[in-house]
Amino acid sequence: QTVAEGPEGILDNLPSGGVWVDHTTASVQISRTLAVDANTHDLGFIDAPVSGGVDGATRGSLAIMAGGTTIDVDRVRPLLECYAKRISHMGDAGTGQLTKMTNQICVVGIGQALAEGLDFAETAGLDLEKVVEVMLSGASASWQMDNRWQAMANSDYEFGFATELMRKDIGLCLTEARRSGVGLPVTALVDQFLSDVEALGGKRWDWCSLMERQRGARRG
Secondary structure (H helix, E strand, O other): OOOOOOOOOHHHHOOOOOEEEEOOOOOHHHHHHHHHHHHHOOOEEEEOOEEOHHHHHHHOOEEEEEEOOHHHHHHHHHHHOOOEEEEEEEEOOOHHHHHHHHHHHHHHHHHHHHHHHHHHHHHOOOOHHHHHHHHOOOOOOOHHHHHHHHHHHHOOOOOOOEHHHHHHHHHHHHHHHHHHOOOOHHHHHHHHHHHHHHHOOOOOOEHHHHHHHHHHHHHO
16 A cells, blocks of 8 residues: 555556556455555556466466456456466456465465375385375375475475465465454464474575474474
């Protein structure tokens, strides 16, 4: 909102008839408020959080979850296609944020399950590369497994999507879930585990560093 408002803000400086595409992961309420404010300034607004991380941005393969009018989304689609392989119009303002929250709820559960599975295999003395190779051909395959198992095996976390940013996203999910009366027990538990990672000094580590907490819990 600070970026949006005031004499130096987007609302007073974007030319009339323009479309503001906001890739921030934020609350539904903020996105809907900004959409109303944009309309009063004769501007379009799209809440367009992304999935795919730093790797996806670099490769131009992000997935964009867009909330706004069909007209506005279609107007900016050619620009978004420069760095996204999938642009999904989810509905009115705020639906992009709700879709991103759904994504994060699913992803953190998968990430913690992967940490537990790899720790189990490692402790059993299995060859992790062989384990992952066979799992990637089966029902447990995931983007997280394919792209993060090596970092988790090697304790290499100095890259990617920071733990503190994932906790920010999860906080939005938990707040919205409380508002709507949905229980997210696994997500809340993983949030606690990520807090443990931060206590280990991992605020800026990629959040797959859940593996480090998992190993620490085993070692006591």
